[in-house]
Amino acid sequence: MTRWSALSGDTSGPDYAARFAALAATGKAVHGEAAFCAALMRAPARVLDAGCGTGRVAIRMAELGYECVGVDLDTSMLSVARAEAPAIPWFNADLATLDLDGDSFDLVVVAGNVVALVAPATLPATVLRLAAHLRVGGLLVSGFGLDAEHLPAGCPITPLSEYDRACAAAGLTLLARHSTWDGADFTDGQDGYAVSVHTATVAGRADPSLR
Ligand SMILES: C[S@@+](CC[C@H](N)C(=O)[O-])C[C@H]1O[C@@H](n2cnc3c(N)ncnc32)[C@H](O)[C@@H]1O
Numbered sequence: 001m002t003r004w005s006a007l008s009g010d011t012s013g014p015d016y017a018a019r020f021a022a023l024a025a026t027g028k029a030v031h032g033e034a035a036f037c038a039a040l041m042r043a044p045a046r047v048l049d050a051g052c053g054t055g056r057v058a059i060r061m062a063e064l065g066y067e068c069v070g071v072d073l074d075t076s077m078l079s080v081a082r083a084e085a086p087a088i089p090w091f092n093a094d095l096a097t098l099d100l101d102g103d104s105f106d107l108v109v110v111a112g113n114v115v116a117l118v119a120p121a122t123l124p125a126t127v128l129r130l131a132a133h134l135r136v137g138g139l140l141v142s143g144f145g146l147d148a149e150h151l152p153a154g155c156p157i158t159p160l161s162e163y164d165r166a167c168a169a170a171g172l173t174l175l176a177r178h179s180t181w182d183g184a185d186f187t188d189g190q191d192g193y194a195v196s197v198h199t200a201t202v203a204g205r206a207d208p209s210l211r
Pocket of ligand 1: 002003004005006050052053054055056071072073077094095096110111112113114116117119137140147
């Protein structure tokens with residue numbers, strides 16, 4: 001069971017979407033992740049929204065001209081995504097065992113604390129499977145909290161070193177790290193949130209059968 005599932009009960013799709021709609025209605029920017037990714041790679045690139053939830057990031061990137069695919073395990077979240085954007089392919093799958101049939105992407109985005117919310121002990125497998133879906137030179141972009149203030153209540157902290165180890169084992173190299181989706185500088189040990197950009201430099205390290 002994913003940590004998200006344990007915390008949310010897999011019934012939170014409509015609530016999650018309503019929370020972001022309410023934020024947007026107050027004028028708050030809710031598409032920082034999509035804007036960050038769009039600044040890294042020009043449309044029409046192929047984008048995998050991994051742990052897409054209600055499709056917040058993929059739907060915005062599709063509006064910007066990217067060819068998007070979303071994957072999530074929580075059907076209540078995916079139902080919202082499917083209703084909002086029926087033209088985008090949405091898959092109900094576990095990132096830790098993901099196999100999109102040889103499909104590969106220019107950019108994989110893992111936004112909204114997904115890294116911290118996968119099932120315990122599955123982060124290395126999850127990152128391996130994400131790397132397996134990246135073309136060489138493609139980007140893995142993640143954002144997750146490093147302290148209780150930046151994580152959902154009750155979510156254990158995933159140290160950045162653990163994430164970096166999983167990325168290195170999957171043949172990914174760190175290109176950049178920020179403390180916000182606006183690109184603010186990151187100071188290790190001080191900032192409570194990390195936005196990381198890794199690139200796939202090694203062909204076939206993650207899973208040669210998928211390249
Ligand atoms: C806080 S939501 C973020 C949703 C979306 N990325 C966003 O930023 O709005 C975390 C999502 O990660 C998904 N998730 C966690 N572990 C997963 C896994 N192993 N496979 C697929 N999805 C997973 C959950 O189902 C949930 O929808």
